[in-house]
Amino acid sequence: MRRATVYDVAERAGVSIATVSFTYRQPNRVRESTRRKVLAAARELDYIPSANARGLAKGRTGVLGLYSFDLLLEHPLGQGNPASDVGLKSDVDSDLDGAEPNIRAYPLYVDEVQRGFELECWHQGQAVLLSSSDDGKRGESITDLAGRVDGLALFSWGESPEALKRLAKTIPVVMLSQSKGDLPVMYLSFDNESGMNRIVDHLVDVHGARRIVFIGTLDFPEVGVRLDIVKRRVHKRGLPACRPIDAVLDHRVLYQALAHVVREDKLPDALVCANDQMALSVMDVLLDLGIRVPRDVIVTGVDGILAGRFATPALTTVQLYMERLGRLAADSLAERDGQPWKEPRSAMAPARLVVRESCGCHGQAV
Amino acid sequence: MRRATVYDVAERAGVSIATVSFTYRQPNRVRESTRRKVLAAARELDYIPSANARGLAKGRTGVLGLYSFDLLLEHPLGQGNPASDVGLKSDVDSDLDGAEPNIRAYPLYVDEVQRGFELECWHQGQAVLLSSSDDGKRGESITDLAGRVDGLALFSWGESPEALKRLAKTIPVVMLSQSKGDLPVMYLSFDNESGMNRIVDHLVDVHGARRIVFIGTLDFPEVGVRLDIVKRRVHKRGLPACRPIDAVLDHRVLYQALAHVVREDKLPDALVCANDQMALSVMDVLLDLGIRVPRDVIVTGVDGILAGRFATPALTTVQLYMERLGRLAADSLAERDGQPWKEPRSAMAPARLVVRESCGCHGQAV
DNA sequence: CTTTAGAATCTAAGCGCATAGACTATAAAC
DNA sequence: GTTTATAGTCTATGCGCTTAGATTCTAAAG
Known part of the structure; x- marks a missing residue:
């Protein structure tokens, strides 16, 4: 029929x-x-x-696209859970055990951005098309997605820059969490500048900190950006230069790095961590080392994850408004109505200092 | 150009x-x-x-649709947060304060189902179209969505049953979290039956419980279903009939209800709660009442939310595999290839007993 | 060199809608 | 009664693709 x-x-x-x-x-x-x-x-x-016929006739689909990470199976809810990655067929009960989700990852960056994107699209009367690929067909699936939408937001770009350039000539493209570049797309990132500056200022002005050390996995671009900002601010405030510690999210590695610092009796006034997960790990390690936070040393993070609120002491951090990033993306795309940008553009979602206990304050907002 | x-x-x-x-x-x-x-x-x-032209020519879009709740603004991440609901324009900093998300809601039902739906779609090479409506145009936006996809999953249905019936004649429709009905759609729910039975059996077999009381907001359909199952099982196991307590998630109300039970000296062996949030609230109240869990009374939940793991004592519960529900939906729809079901169908996602501490065990899985 | 099966390519039609521009009905103005 | 403006409706075309069936090319067989 x-x-x-x-x-x-x-x-x-x-x-x-x-x-x-x-x-x-x-x-x-x-x-x-x-x-x-x-x-x-x-x-x-x-x-x-039929939306297809309508879209064909009008030359516009009324849909905006969001391309997620490939490796969504690494999502904390799916991680290591056989129920997640074996597909649906092996439906036996014994498959249902598995690792429980990692609370330190909530709320998840990607999910919150996606949520903001969705909300803003609906607000604008646009539908949202999500795509990703779990096999190697990334390039194809992005092209396929691009053919279905009036605008496209991407979390990352693994292919050649030429391919992206070509894509961006055809439909408006937003690059999420990349602060700048020279392709004719919209680069969207967080206001790391003001966020990190506010941390440093708070540490200096309120807590009289002078020796500030930055900890993070330095080869992540975002981390490098934050380090540079901190360095500049520290210099501007007339403090001794900020030493970075290059670390990864591994308890043993962190332990060695921090134990070294302690042994040398060079504990700084504040450990500014590149993100909340790192900050929480650092606090774990400091606990093991018998060092009290914030009394012996201040610890701060960046992100605003849920676990930071419930940590002891509660984590002072820079809250990144992920949902805002997603909304910005959707809003920017909707505005173009299918017209690609001609020049590189960029915009920022807000970042805001949230003062809790790990800096020595008692949870007032600033 | x-x-x-x-x-x-x-x-x-x-x-x-x-x-x-x-x-x-x-x-x-x-x-x-x-x-x-x-x-x-x-x-x-x-x-x-152009996917539009292709879809028009082939008579198939290659997209599956998921229609979310209307009131996504009630999402715990957006709740009360002005940044969330005023739209993008009022972008001043002062908008950025607001309630922080409620940890007791994670991981959120809807989000997990959605995630499963997405993963399975991608696995099957289908794109995912999400839609919702924040104003009153629900009916229109569902129809619009229906015109764009080869199959449609719905969380709930607010319109007339006739409208749904008509929709279901045109494309395959999956109703999420509704166990049965007589429209030619696929009804998907959790295996409440085996989940609740396992709870009762565990309480009886391992902990020798005899007096079991069920607590929940009885006018939620899902809650009613669970109560009935518990009643039947309790009867089958030869225990005294299971009394239900009709309660809501309000501390004061719960306090009065439970205080009453305590005053009458009728504390049962186990309080089987309709869901984890209720169980956590019950444990809060019991603490206030000076009643120890699990020593004085056993408490169990249903859902498997994160907060249950970190509660003290950790909550024994029935874990519902939300992601599985989503995957099932996507898989069922993909299989139909655009052909509506002719008869009502139904299927269930698994539910599994997770034994932790609130029943008196020490965290072994069963 | 011719025949012929099969591979490669092309022609033509149609998918379901939006809309410019043509046409008709209606009513107000003369 | 005629003219004219306007609201209401229709005819005709094109959006960009897929694919059945027609046509042409290729190469192995005779």
């Missing part, structure tokens, strides 16, 4: 297909009585307009 | 448009050398196939 089309509805209502179309798209051009006839016919035939 | 089409590519490559199409869709029908010519031309012209 074929789906009903405008032709069926038109015939049944005794009008032309144009009138059917107008009934939906420009109702005020159709006489009230006619409109009712058409809608009745449509209801009787279970008519649902 | 118009987007390139098959015609442009065909002309540039010196072939017909059919050959261009074959190059992408049936590459083995095209000679290697020709294929290369075509792909080169396509690259030079930044050609991206």
